[in-house]
Amino acid sequence: MTSQQSADQTADQRLAVWSTLDDPRVLRLLLAARPGWVVLDAQHGAWTDRSLTDVLLSLETDVPVWVRLADDRASGIGRALDAGAAGVVVPLVESPEQAAAAAAACRYPPRGRRSFGPMHGLVGRTAPSTSEADAAVRCAVMVETAAGLARAADIAAVPGVDMVFVGPNDLSLSLGTTLDALLADDGEGAPLPAVVAACRAAGVRAGAFGGGAERGRRLLELGFTDVVVATDTGLISAAAVAAVG
Numbered sequence: 267m268t269s270q271q272s273a274d275q276t277a278d279q280r281l282a283v284w285s286t287l288d289d290p291r292v293l294r295l296l297l298a299a300r301p302g303w304v305v306l307d308a309q310h311g312a313w314t315d316r317s318l319t320d321v322l323l324s325l326e327t328d329v330p331v332w333v334r335l336a337d338d339r340a341s342g343i344g345r346a347l348d349a350g351a352a353g354v355v356v357p358l359v360e361s362p363e364q365a366a367a368a369a370a371a372c373r374y375p376p377r378g379r380r381s382f383g384p385m386h387g388l389v390g391r392t393a394p395s396t397s398e399a400d401a402a403v404r405c406a407v408m409v410e411t412a413a414g415l416a417r418a419a420d421i422a423a424v425p426g427v428d429m430v431f432v433g434p435n436d437l438s439l440s441l442g443t444t445l446d447a448l449l450a451d452d453g454e455g456a457p458l459p460a461v462v463a464a465c466r467a468a469g470v471r472a473g474a475f476g477g478g479a480e481r482g483r484r485l486l487e488l489g490f491t492d493v494v495v496a497t498d499t500g501l502i503s504a505a506a507v508a509a510v511g
Contacts, residue, residue: 279486284477284497286311290321292498303330305494308346309337309357315345322349323389332404338364340371340379347372348385353404355431355473360413362420369426372405378426404428406473409461410436418461422468429492430465431473432458434481449484462489 280302285293288311296304306313306321311334318333325331330352335342338356346354356368370378374396384393394402405426409418410433422430438448441457452459458474465472466489473492476482482495 278491280492281482282473282492282494284311284475284494285313287498288312288314288317288321290324292502293321293325296498297325297327297329297331300329302492303332303352305332305334305355306351307334308342309334318346318351319349319385322346322351323385325350330404332406338368340367343368343371344380344383347380347399347403348383350385352402353406353428355406355408357408357433358410358414358436359407359421360411361417362424365407365421365424365427368407369405369424372403373400373426406431406471408433410434411440412437413440415441415457415460419464419467422461422464422470427468427470429471429473430461431475431492432461432490433475434458434485435475445481449481449488452488458485458488458490465491 282303282305283296283301284305284307285296286307306318308318322331332353332355333346333351334355335346335357338359343354354372359365359368371380372378374380374382377400386393406429407421407427408431409415409421415437418430434445434448437457438445448457451457462472471491472489474485474490475494476485477494477497478500479495482493485493
């Protein structure tokens with residue numbers, strides 16, 4: 267890789283923060299740091315349908331706020347987008363058919379199967395048109411199992427998929443290895459570089475959960491374009507330990 271290519275890659279990378287605490291005050295502190303994007307975790311975090319709806323409808327920010335859903339059901343995808351999420355992260359995607367269904371749930375007909383029902387009117391806002399909404403929405407699908415990894419290239423090539431997002435914790439478990447070993451493996455055909463290569467070939471972004479600065483840096487080194495480098499709980503815990511340690 268030339269120095270110019272390296273610089274271009276760095277310029278294209280976006281750092282994200284993960285929100286697990288369903289508290290709008292904590293979320294606003296995260297947004298004030300101006301990350302590339304923020305993800306509200308409704309799968310393993312405390313965010314619920316009610317708290318997601320309340321906070322998304324009340325937010326005024328130009329930082330993209332995404333939702334990591336509990337599963338791949340179209341109803342949940344539509345609900346998050348209706349409330350105002352900029353995009354969704356759909357977990358446990360293992361086939362191009364599943365990825366296509368997720369992408370279709372993000373767009374209105376004729377491009378997809380999203381049902382029309384934006385919630386902007388509940389707070390006195392004007393909803394975007396269907397064409398505006400389709401142009402703005404982003405769909406990330408999670409590859410976090412051996413089955414998903416085996417079909418990563420096919421998944422990345424699905425029209426309407428904007429990002430393949432790796433969950434390294436679950437992927438390492440599925441592959442029968444450790445998280446550190448998975449991150450260290452950068453040989454030809456290694457799992458994480460293979461996902462990056464698949465995304466580059468398909469012209470989509472390659473995302474991953476680092477959860478902390480050190481693992482985040484490693485994922486950036488491997489070529490991922492969108493990396494979660496911190497969580498709200500991790501930041502609070504680290505600051506508390508530093509303050510009283």
